[in-house]
Amino acid sequence: MNAGTGDGGKLFVDGTDRGRSDGVKTGRGAVTGGGTVMFSDAPGGGSASAPAAPASGRPGAAGAAGAIGAVDAGAASVPHARPAPRPRPGGVPAKSRKAGQWAKVAQRIVPDDLQPEVLRVELTELGDAFRAYQRRPEPDLAVLAELHERKSRAFARWADVTGDTSLQEEADRAAAAAQTTREMDANRHGVPVGEDGPLVERLLTRGQGVHARDVLEHVRVDSPLPEAEARLAVLMITLRAARAGTGNVTGQDLSGWLQGDAEQVLQALADVGWLLLPEDVTADDALMSRPEEPTQVTVPTLIPTQPRPFFFGKVTRARLSGWAQKVVGDRKLRKKKAGPATRLLAVYTAAHSRPDGCLGGVGEDGDGLALDTVASFCGLRPEDVAEHAGLLVAAGWLAEEVDTAGGRLRGRLAERVLPLSGLL
Structure with a gap:
């Protein structure tokens, strides 16, 4: 049997009796001998065969038809490709992936056979959307909050389908992240002062304000030393070490918080065991440390292996530490030479x-x-609070209508301090 092309450019196959089958269309590959037609795009080198030519009545047509039929019978069946599902309106289309590549979202692999199909597609698109967001030149908190909400819904459904409790925990974290992100976005655009008041950009979200008050209460109850200087140091170092039990401080930090009392206070906290300095590092050495080589201090009660007094993420920890630093380092408070007790009162009034x-x-x-x-x-007697509140009024921290009658401190933050409000 031989194969070739006729005058019309069509493929012919010679039968054993030298007849030809006409009208067989050419494929993409070479034609081999032995009566078998193979195409290069078929599995294993072949493809589905071309349709058999109609009988022409000429000798050899039956033989040719038999040869083509043999191709049909011997070719491997090719499964239909699963069409890519259409994305939901406004969604990011799930990209086709090379063999061996898995769709991933939040460091988790999305199983290729996950059912229902709409959930698999949503998780795949969600992973692509998060990666696309990370490539944005500028953040958009509204978009990020929407992604967190989608993640919360998708992971909750994934947990229902698989019974995996860790997926539900991830969904809960995503829901909390969505709420915090929306609050941060609102703060960036300004939180109104009252119903008809002006918009004020806030440093803390409401949730972060709650965490700030938790830290302040922890310091109030558990400070190892009663003096205001020690309490201020405990507050600032606690915010540095809140997550891992360790934090970095420099001589500039300590001197800014405590002025001339820094070495004495640091040594006192080390002596009672609340603070651990690195081996061969003294309090005086810590005061000499520079930003490029800070001193890492350890607070044993905040080490993760111990019962934790509070829980928050690294972003919140950094935000709270920055917030407290802004309060303690306020320019007008420094100008008025406000002492540790007055600065602690400034922190407490802002948070509350x-x-x-x-x-x-x-x-x-x-x-x-x-x-x-x-x-x-603040490390004060109740009757001394009014005096320090007066110092805050003089520094423009509190408005003038401060009242301490009836065992209560009543007042209002000055307008310039509103961005630091704890948003009760």
Whole structure:
């Protein structure tokens, strides 16, 4: 049997009796001998055969038809390719992936056979959307919040399908991240002061304000030393070491917080065991440390292996530490030479204020702050709080209408301080 092309450019196959089959269309590959037609795009080198030519009535046509039929019978069947599902409106199309590549989202592989199909597609598109967001030149918190919400819904459904509790935990974290991101976006655009007041950009979200008050309460109750200088150092170092139990400090930090008392306070905290300095590092050495070579201090009660007094992420920790640093290092407070107790009072009033700046306790109706609690945090006697509140008024931190009658501290943050409000 021989094969070739006729005058019309069509493929012919010679039968054993020298007849030809006409009208067989050419494929993409070479034609081999032995009566078998193979095409290069078929599995294993062949493909589905061309259709048999109609009988022409000439000798050899039956033989040719038999040869073509043999091709049909011997070719491997090719499964139909699964069409890519159409993305939902506004979604990111799931990209085709090379063999051996898995779709991933949040460092998890999306199984190729995950059912229902719409869930698999959503998880695949979600992973692509997060990666696309990371490549954006500028962040868009509204877009990021929407991605977190989609992730929360998708992972919750994935958990229902598989019964994997870790997926539900991931969904819960995504829901919390969505809420925090929306609050951050609102803060960036400004949180209104009252119903008709101006928009004010805030440093903390409401959730971060809650964490700030938790840290302040921890310092109030658990400070190892009662003096205001020690309490201020405990507050600032706690915010540095809140997540891992260790934090970096420099001589500039310590001197800025405590002025001339820094070495004495640091040594006192080390002596009572609340603070651990590195081996062969003294308090004086820590005061000499520079930003390029800070001193790493350890707070044993905050080491993760111990029961933790509070839990928050690294972004929140950095935000809280920056917030406290802005308060303690306020330019007008420095100009007025405010001492540690006055600075602690500034921190406490900022954390316990409402969006309009009015002071109030958690869950209370805006009738100020309990003097006993304020004094305990600041290392003062209750009767001394009014004096330090007056210093804050002089520094433009509190508005002038400050009142300490009835064992309550009532007042309002000055307008310039509203961005630092804890948003009760």
